[in-house]
Amino acid sequence: MAEDLAQGRSLALAMPARPPDGWLDALRQALRDRASLEVERMSANGDAPLAQLASRFAGADAANLPALVVAPAFAGQCVAILDVPGEHWAAWCAxxxxxxVATRGCSLFARPRLLVAGGAVALSSPPAPQPGLIAHRWNGAAAPLDLRLYAAILFEEAAGPPWQRQLAAAVSAELALWDPELCEFCRRLTLADLLDPLVPLQNWAAERCWSAEDPAMNEAAAWHLGCRHECDGQPREHAAWLALRGDQASLAQRVWSAQVGVLFPLLERHRQSLIGRWPRRLTVPYTTPSGQRIEDRRDLELAHIAAQWRGLTDMRREREFAVWLRDLRNCLAHGEPVAADVLQSPMWQERFGRPEQ
Structure with a gap:
């Protein structure tokens, strides 16, 4: 936006209902750096656009647009008209x-620029592009990597063992994607709620007055409210919007994705730890039920370890742990998130996440 304005273009800008704090100040600073331009802010008050601009910058001397653009007080100005209501967008767009057209003959130094910002209607009905007029949609700067870093900071001092903090942060970031406010909300949830977030997210959506039954909720309106957003170049839906529509499967997919990143490395470390701790209680060569022959003890999977210890009284406790680890791994390997009651089994909380060296 700053580059377009610095080059003398005017902008039609579609803005979300909850824009980031300080965005206009950031734009002002960028324009000062690029072109020594200042941004003057106005609000659409319902008057005819020309009359409103003339009243602010030229008074009675500007009876028409050609007269306004050459008015001394308007020359070189960069004016931001924000929060244009939907019912007035067509007039400002025109x-x-x-x-x-009226400013094409102005020099770059003397040319006034307009930045006109609206909501959903600005996205669905932008003006036709012209050499000196461009339509933009605010896409924000937060991306999944930003939210992962932010979540890691938020959960740094959370209660519980390190693996639970890491998992809570990962799930929060996967649910939030681009929304730091949702990430902050997730920080207040228990791990059990994060792993089954349907109801908490429905409550959060209700606080924002979102409604899946709203007949006016078209694609533009969903983007404006924050229900949908472009994230890493792909259209994505807000987790609370998924919850409001009862899309449990999509939420489970996000929880699973976060669990895979945190739990799979832990499961592998525990597998290696069991092999290193009990080399004499694990037989190789070993032929699996499917007929695969394993020569190297290090290639034994958790299922193989549990199978070899079946019926060994002195290895009963170790086998139970290996079975629990195996079940976690199998659940994740089949694309299913691990339920909170299974993951937080009291029997293994002191041991999980601390594989013996």
Whole structure:
């Protein structure tokens, strides 16, 4: 946006309902750095756009648009008209098109620029692009990697063992994707709620007055409210919007994705630890039920370890642990998230996440 304005173009900008704090100040600073331009802010008050601009910058001397664009007080100005209501967008959109034509003869130094920002209607009904007029959609700067880092900071001092903090942070980031406010909300949830987030997210959506039954909830309106967003170049849906629609499967997929990243490395470390701790209680060569022959003890999977210890009284406790680890791994390997009551089994909480060296 700053580059377009610095080059003398006017902008039609579609903004979300909850824009990030300080975005206008950041734009002002970028324009100062690029072109020594200042941004003057106005609010659409319901008057005709031309009359509103003329009243602010030229008074009675500007009876028409050509007169306004050469008015001394308007020359070189960069004016941001924010929060244009949907019912007034068409009038401002028409003015932008006429304004682009009227300013073509102005030098870059003397040319005024307009930034007109609206909501959903600005996304669904932008002005036609012209050499001096461009339509933008605010896509924000937060990406999944930003949210992972933010979640890691938020959960740094959370209660529980390190693996639970890591898992809670990973699930929160996977649910939030681009929304730091949702990440902050997740910080207040228990791990059990994070792993089954349907109801908490439905409550969060209700606080934002989202409704899956709203007939006006088209694609543009969903983007404006924050229900949908472009994330890493792909259209994604907000987790609370999924919850509001009862899309448990999509939420489970996000929880599973976070669990895989945290739990699979732990499961592998425990597998290696069991092999290293009990080399004499694990037989190789070993032929699996499917007929695979394993020559190297290090290639034994958790299922193989548990099978070899079946019926060994002195290895009963170790086998129970190996079976629990095996079941976690099998669940994740089949694309299913591990339920909180299984993952937080009191029997193994002191041991899980601390594989013996």
């Amino acid at each position: 003015l932008l098109t006429q304004f682009e």
